[in-house]
Amino acid sequence: MELLNGNEVSNLIRASIKEEVLKRKAEGKKTPHLAAILVGADGASMTYVAAKEKDCIEVGFDSTVLRFDASISEEALIAEVEKINQDKNIDGLIVQLPLPKHINEKRITEAISYKKDVDGFHPMNVGMMFKGLKTFLPATPFGILKLIEHYQIETSGKNCVIIGRSDIVGKPMSALMLQKNCTVTVCHSKTKNLSDFTRQADIIIAAIGVPLFLKADMVKEGAVVIDVGITRVDNPTNKKGYSLKGDVDFEALASKCSFITPVPGGVGPMTRVGLLLNTLDAADLPK
Numbered sequence: 001m002e003l004l005n006g007n008e009v010s011n012l013i014r015a016s017i018k019e020e021v022l023k024r025k026a027e028g029k030k031t032p033h034l035a036a037i038l039v040g041a042d043g044a045s046m047t048y049v050a051a052k053e054k055d056c057i058e059v060g061f062d063s064t065v066l067r068f069d070a071s072i073s074e075e076a077l078i079a080e081v082e083k084i085n086q087d088k089n090i091d092g093l094i095v096q097l098p099l100p101k102h103i104n105e106k107r108i109t110e111a112i113s114y115k116k117d118v119d120g121f122h123p124m125n126v127g128m129m130f131k132g133l134k135t136f137l138p139a140t141p142f143g144i145l146k147l148i149e150h151y152q153i154e155t156s157g158k159n160c161v162i163i164g165r166s167d168i169v170g171k172p173m174s175a176l177m178l179q180k181n182c183t184v185t186v187c188h189s190k191t192k193n194l195s196d197f198t199r200q201a202d203i204i205i206a207a208i209g210v211p212l213f214l215k216a217d218m219v220k221e222g223a224v225v226i227d228v229g230i231t232r233v234d235n236p237t238n239k240k241g242y243s244l245k246g247d248v249d250f251e252a253l254a255s256k257c258s259f260i261t262p263v264p265g266g267v268g269p270m271t272r273v274g275l276l277l278n279t280l281d282a283a284d285l286p287k
């Protein structure tokens, strides 16, 4: 078994981004600039946005975080998005999800200029991705592709089973693995006899958010297992009061796999680097 070490690979990519930014600055080119909008005070969202800001600063990007009270109206939020759309100094914009219930996430996602949509959530970018055209890929699937490429994992002709059909991970991942010549199956909460599918899989990508869902008897010998799940599970013995658990029962599965991601330190850091790569690309798009 070989560990798919997201910390190590993401650090290599960060170093190359850092170098690229220095080169851009020396050549008088624009410094990439990411703006993030955070609405309300959801703990996980605050942590994610803080991490994204830290990542930007670390690689030499400019970073702006706009924070709004959870009571902001949908119209007022759209007006803020439009201001950033017009701002020639900002290359990429993300609105951290989830948003408060009175705000329609679809409307907000569609209000972001697709040229600044470094999350890759805008229908224009989703369409481009499905057609295999160059565009902003959603950060987690993008990060997973980078991990697969780094470890030179064979994909052509392989059976890939994706567990989960979210717009952010499962659906885009299915299109991207198809482009890598896999035979792709997407399983979800209504799938019957799910292990009949996973036992046939050469590559399994688990993205359902159910801690320790994938057990050893659901996986064939030699499979590649990629765990997108990262759920906070109460743990009073831990200083933070919780531990992070993936969708995969790592302890039970690891010896059976050819490659497996740990949680934490697998997909998580690759997602963060995916957003940085998109922001770097966004800096060269005409505004």
Ligand code: GUN
Pocket: 094, 095, 096, 097, 098, 119, 139, 168
């Ligand atoms: N919430 C959970 N994941 C994401 C993400 O990738 N982007 C945004 N904007 N919000 C999220």
